[in-house]
Amino acid sequence: MILVIGGAGYIGSHVVKDLVKRKQVVVLDNLSTGHRWAVDEKATFVEGDLGDERVLQALFETYPIRAVLHFAAFSLVGESVRNPMKYYENNVAATLSLLKVMHKNKIEKFIFSSTAATYGIPDVEIIDETTPTNPINPYGRSKLMVEQMLADFATSFGMKYVVLRYFNAAGAYETGEIGEKHDPETHLIPLVLQHLLGVQESISVFGTDYPTPDGTCIRDYIHVTDLADAHIKALQALIDGKIETATYNLGNGNGYSVKEIIETCEKVTGRKANIKFAERRTGDPARLVANSKKIERELGWKALIGIKGIIQSAWNWHQLHKK
């Protein structure tokens, strides 16, 4: 059985949908940002907090858990700058409780949702896993701290883990059952699409003076189903003993500026956006683009869906669930 913490959230619920086809799954989620309806009905659902050691102990005693996938976190760059305490408490302190209870129960296999935000402002165009980590906001630092704890737990306690550093997740499940629903929404692609559906009056571009060709921030967008596939492959490799510890980037390898994303959304939807140019958002690096060749080489994973497919699938989801 596999324990998925944060499995009611956007990325976690997509991984659960694919995982239940292969394994028995129990989801722990406190529903702080996730949704009960997003959890596949084949998974067992437990409502509870990651930081509650009694809840975790009960889970490990009740279910024969072989591995843990850990998605639960707060993950908004801007919010982390305004309220770092919230981030260190949930992302670091609560995760330490989890690792402690896992160690006590001799659960060794762990997959961790990390982020491109651990790299900060890299001095290379394309980021690989050897690029130095130097996060510039509390969110990125909170994720890097957990990565460092994992390395120490591996050295001292023999923990086996895979750190997956996602770049910008977007898109929805192909059946339209689940997709991205954050409240409030802060991510670029869903906000542009909600605007094009008439839910928001305009779309703001945060910063036009970045050192990029058109002055707006560049990101590498990765389809949530591609992310799910990476988790399935990483989990299997851990279970098979093919890898003991590893850190992988997960991106498409192509960067798109905020302006390019808005233009692609206009093309996919056939609608015109009302764009407002605004100040920079604190904590945003100018450019984050991945080299994900390491996981391709070692686990045979590759992103299959490009930017148009990502936006098309998100558009299908938003149209279906406008209300």
Ligand SMILES: NC(=O)c1ccc[n+]([C@@H]2O[C@H](COP(=O)([O-])OP(=O)(O)OC[C@H]3O[C@@H](n4cnc5c(N)ncnc54)[C@H](O)[C@@H]3O)[C@@H](O)[C@H]2O)c1
């Ligand atoms: N969305 C992205 O583009 C992106 C990119 C890089 C990394 N990540 C990481 O991926 C993970 C999932 O992101 P997401 O976009 O799906 O976020 P999300 O907010 O949709 O999902 C997080 C889930 O964790 C749950 N949760 C949070 N704190 C909890 C706690 N203390 N106890 C139990 N459950 C708790 C929430 O209720 C939610 O269901 C996060 O760790 C995030 O940092 C996301």
Ligand SMILES: O=c1ccn([C@@H]2O[C@H](COP(=O)(O)OP(=O)(O)O[C@H]3O[C@H](CO)[C@@H](O)[C@H](O)[C@H]3O)[C@@H](O)[C@H]2O)c(=O)[nH]1
């Ligand atoms: O209304 C908006 C919203 C966003 N942006 C910009 O669009 C880009 C992408 O922003 P967003 O979609 O909010 O994603 P990021 O801030 O890049 O962060 C996401 O991607 C990171 C990995 O790169 C993850 O770690 C985070 O959890 C996840 O929220 C940034 O330059 C934003 O400033 C706008 O210009 N207008």
